[in-house]
Structures are given as C-alpha cells and as structure tokens.
Amino acid sequence: MKKLLIQRAMTGEGRFVRQTGFPRFGHVVLSVEPSSSGGLSFQWEVSPAQIPEMFRDAVCRGVSRMFEPGAKFAQYEPDGILIRVVGGSSHDTDSNEGSFEIAAMEAFVMALAPPPDEAAGLPGSSRGCPKCGGDANVVSKMLMLGKQSPREERAGARRPDQLASDECLPEALLAAPLQQFIQGCYCTRCGVGFVPDNLVKPAVVEEARKRAARRAERL
Template identity: 50%
Template sequence: MKKFELKSPLRGEGRIVRQAGGLHRYGHIIVAVEATQTEFSISWEVLPAQIPDVFKEAVYRGIKAMFRPDAKFGTYSTDGLLVRIIDGRSHETDSNEGSFEIASALALTAAQDSLLAG
C-alpha cells in the first residue's frame, strides 16, 4: 500500500447544499490531515453548536469510507494519519447524517487535492 507523505498539515473543506425540491441537505466540514506516530485516528474538535454530536458517527463513516479498497484512497495506508475535524456548520432542519457523510468525504478529497497541487 502507498503511504501519504505529509511534510505539513493539509486542510480540506467539504460542503453539500441542496435546498431545492424534496429532500434538503446541508453539511459543511473542514478537516486538517496530519502525520502522526500512532495509528489512524480522527479527532473531533468542534463544538455542538457548530456540528451537533448526533452527526459525529456520520462524519467518521464518511472519512473511513474513503479508505475502503474500492474508494478513492483505497490503495493508501491509513497508518500514521490523524484527521482533525476543525470546523463546520449545520442547519437546524436541512442537516442530516447523509449530508455530513458526503461533506466529510469531500473535505478529505479536497485535502488530498491540495497535496497534489502543492
């Protein structure tokens, strides 16, 4: 497996906004991806006023899903990675688990894109 080689932390932002038609969606999340000496971990650093705790598992699922064998980062090892949830927003009625699952995957992709661009 390939390994992410991070010389400095990466930052990524994911946002999903769908407010036309039937099901409304809103999720906004900002992550920082850093190298660490430990196993893969996710650090929740936002307040419930930013992203309610009820969406925490959905965020974790969205990030972990990106490392499944058939996903974008499936060929990468997660060892030595720390994903920090550093900011985000929710909407009282339009936010749901699916929105935050998608937004977290988009944020991780944006972080990786910044690595390739740099």
C-alpha cells in the same frame, strides 16, 4: 498495498448542499496531519453549535470510507494520519448523517488536493453560472465526476453529477487516485456546481450547445 503518508498539516473544507427535492446540508472543515500513532485517528474540536454530536460518527465514517474497496483511496493504507475536525456548520432541519458523511469526504479530498491554480493549470476559464449567468457569487470548488459518460444523451451537461471524467480534458483532472475530481466552480447564490467550458473536451461543449439550441427552438 501502498501506504498513504502525510508529511505536513493540510486543511480541507467540504460542503454538501441540496436545495431541490429534500433539502440537505452538511459542512465540515478538517485538518489532515501526520501522527505517530499509526493508522487513522480522529480528534473532535468543534462545539455542538457547529456540528451536533449526533453527526460525529458520520464525519468519521465519511473519511474512513475513502479507504474502502471501490473508493478513491482503496489502493492505499493510512499510515499515521490524524484527522482533526476543526470547523463546520449545520442546519436545524436539513442536516442528516448522509450530508455530513459526504461533506467529510469532500473535505478530506480538498485537503489532499493541490491548489486550484495547480489543479487546473488552464487559462481563460468561463466562470458564469449556468443557471443565473452571473459570476459575482461563483467560487472555486472541488467537484466529483462520474467514471464514464452515460449512454443516454447527457454528455456535456454542466452539473457535476452528469458530467463524467472522460468528458473533461485529461490535464484538468487530478492525479490518481483523485482522477474523478476536478477543480470546478460553485455558485453560492444558486447552489449549482459546474465545470467551466475550458476544462471540458471541445466536442462535448459543442454537443451541449447544439442541444441547448434545439431546446430553444422548441420553446
């Protein structure tokens, strides 16, 4: 098994927000640093006002599960990695353990990911939110894609839980073992994550436009 070594401190932020159905919220900021203690260790540096103590185990569990079988770093063994939990926030009613576990996973991936301009490396992105159409509230965000496009007619959807890695341009995806992640966009106003068209295969974009046109005709 390969060893995952950290040579310098890197910071990552993860935010899990769901506004439909049962609202959920979790927000974690991690500093991933080299450590002489070996293995994977954690240091809690946030106040209960930021992240309540009841979610501490969930944050640690989220990072640890990235190394479990089937996870992104399953082929790696952490060797001397210190995870400092340095920031975050919660919601009185919407936060739960699952939200913070997911947020911690994203924060860890963001810390190890290259900067947005290195991750995508493609010019001419259309950053308009697919829901409101605006770009004033759109920020860069690391998105997790599906492994393969689903069999049902969902290819080309612009929500990250529907778009699959094999529908995106290979050069837009992160290098292994992060090949299911892409530097996409997130509208803070609508709570919608999406992948710009210039990072998606042209055939997938064209099919999505055709389906949108057919839906418009039925209205």
